[in-house]
Amino acid sequence: MRHCRCRSVLLCLVLAGMFVAVTPAQDTSPERHVNSQRLHAALVSLSEYGRNPDGGVTRLGYSETDLAAREYVIGLMKGAGLSVRIDPAGNIFGHRDGSERLPVILFGSHIDSVLHGGNYDGDVGSLGAIEVIRALNESSTRTRHPLEVVIWTNEEGNHFGVGTLGSGIAAGLIGPEIISRKDDTGVTFADWLRRYGQDPAKLSDARIPQGRLAASLELHIEQGPYLYEKKVPIGVVQGIVAVGRWNCIVSGSANHAGTTPMNRRHSALLAASKDVLAVRDVVLSETGTQVGNVGFMKVEPGAPNVIPGRAEFPVELRDLDDARVVRMWEHVEERFRQIDKEEGVDTRCESTDDVKSARATPAIQAAIREAAESAGLASVDLPSFAGQDSQNIANIAPMGMIFVPSKDGISHSPREYSAPEDIANGAEVLYRAVLLLDRRLNP
């Protein structure tokens, strides 16, 4: 979908609803630099590694399947003339020299998946980055800045239970204590690093110092429904949302479910059920794109003839605005106190996770927006509600992300799908954004 379906800015704004701005497409059909068929063929080849019979892939970070897929991707990088280096965390970097002594413009994504994941999350940005290098080679385009394609390791964190692991180590957010962590089979992270040809004792050498990167860009599928539903081909990511998580325990009193009159019951499950509804009410009480979830509930003692004495559940709240997450939690707690009184129970919650939002750098957002416009593609600003490697890199470098539509907003599923044309659009915008930043940064 090269042209915006909504030709007037006003209509775009109405369609886009909550988003800040929509940049309309131009009516010209500018030339394309990236090769859509070649990029698609690479995605199909990568999908063979860890392919599941029911579609999609299982390609966990730090696994034999991941190792094989990495060899394939390293082969593509070398074929594109990149000099390949692997850091002590297993992150892969493919380097292309610049014409000046300047910091690196970095772009890429990850190729690991969740259990029973799809073929687009991470793969699109990884292979899209290599396609950008191939396109630059074909047009004999030199850049002032050195360019590096990066493949971050274990973004999904389904192995070792830590998400965005490779980029977290590179950004200095995860320290060397991680090497003794064991997976479900008792194998340590250090063991897996050795299998990846790395020396675990040198893990801290993976840290990227401030100033080494001029900019970091990541092309990624949206994993949500907005671009697909609004029929806008390019998302300019405003930032990665803050995530607050709390674990709550409701203490009531277990008692005989037959002999206890209704007015003398203190059911922990009944109160917790009202709590779940209260979370949704609080999230919906403000306009905006904030979200909240209660993901599970453990109830004790768990018998049909016993009034539940204890219920435990997590609350998760996400928004681009850190202050809104704090404010929503305050309101949730207020409601919980009220429900405690109504049901005669006691609810205690403690914070288990407090991830601050990571804002994309305005100059990089502007370059992505302009790159889309120059390619004749409409774009819209939106947050990433999913965690990303780029949120770690925002701590050490100016950062930006490009989103392309996910069919029906489905991700982390074999049904995940992005159309080849949409993927090529994203890679073209990445190509143009890299060149814009190469001209603008460090003048």
Ligand SMILES: [Zn+2]
């Ligand atoms: Zn991803």
